[in-house]
Amino acid sequence: NAGVTQTPKFRILKIGQSMTLQCTQDMNHNYMYWYRQDPGMGLKLIYYSVGAGITDKGEVPNGYNVSRSTTEDFPLRLELAAPSQTSVYFCASNYGMNTEAFFGQGTRLTVV
Amino acid sequence: GENVEQHPSTLSVQEGDSAVIKCTYSDSASNYFPWYKQELGKRPQLIIDIRSNVGEKKDQRIAVTLNKTAKHFSLHITETQPEDSAVYFCAASYGTGNQFYFGTGTSLTVIP
Numbered sequence: 001n002a003g004v005t006q007t008p009k010f011r012i013l014k015i016g017q018s019m020t021l022q023c024t025q026d027m028n029h030n031y032m033y034w035y036r037q038d039p040g041m042g043l044k045l046i047y048y049s050v051g052a053g054i055t056d057k058g059e060v061p062n063g064y065n066v067s068r069s070t071t072e073d074f075p076l077r078l079e080l081a082a083p084s085q086t087s088v089y090f091c092a093s094n095y096g097m098n099t100e101a102f103f104g105q106g107t108r109l110t111v112v
Numbered sequence: 113g114e115n116v117e118q119h120p121s122t123l124s125v126q127e128g129d130s131a132v133i134k135c136t137y138s139d140s141a142s143n144y145f146p147w148y149k150q151e152l153g154k155r156p157q158l159i160i161d162i163r164s165n166v167g168e169k170k171d172q173r174i175a176v177t178l179n180k181t182a183k184h185f186s187l188h189i190t191e192t193q194p195e196d197s198a199v200y201f202c203a204a205s206y207g208t209g210n211q212f213y214f215g216t217g218t219s220l221t222v223i224p
Contacts, residue, residue: 043212106155
């Protein structure tokens with residue numbers, strides 16, 4: 001099992017550009033999440049999904065979009081990148097309620 | 113939504129001493145409380161968790177206590193070692209989406 005895999009690991013975007021952060025898991029997990037981590041601020045929930053075809057907003061969804069067409073994949077789309085979106089992004093997944101969440105290795109995004 | 117507060121933000125202890133990190137949560141519906149350890153540049157990894165029907169759980173040098181009435185839970189690390197140095201995050205799981213809401217983290221330094 002590879003677990004949760006994110007690509008790319010690093011990316012520099014110019015203001016106004018768009019990109020998709022990829023996340024895939026091979027553990028047949030129902031729940032998937034996107035978090036952003038800013039220094040000293042912990043992890044903030046952007047979007048989450050309880051299964052294929054179902055997504056919902058978290059604490060900080062503005063400027064992002066997601067889709068969940070399969071159980072395995074949960075891409076995060078940034079439209080019109082802004083400097084405020086400079087952060088480390090983590091994808092995570094778990095099987096069911098009240099179970100351990102497994103994290104990907106993170107994507108460090110810089111918007112200049 | 114849920115609000116998780118974590119204290120202290122930094123903690124330094126001598127090797128062999130104990131470390132205690134405390135968290136409070138706001139929503140009484142939260143029922144799962146994991147603790148994650150994050151080393152520099154790495155992904156968060158679960159070290160221990162506790163469910164709402166349990167008051168205390170121990171795993172070797174690590175223990176977690178939960179007080180549902182007061183809505184707070186704590187991480188206890190005994191006989192600290194230099195490899196315990198990392199950032200520790202508490203979280204509370206809330207809602208039908210099993211969303212995890214994280215504290216802002218505690219940077220623990222164990223001084224040899």
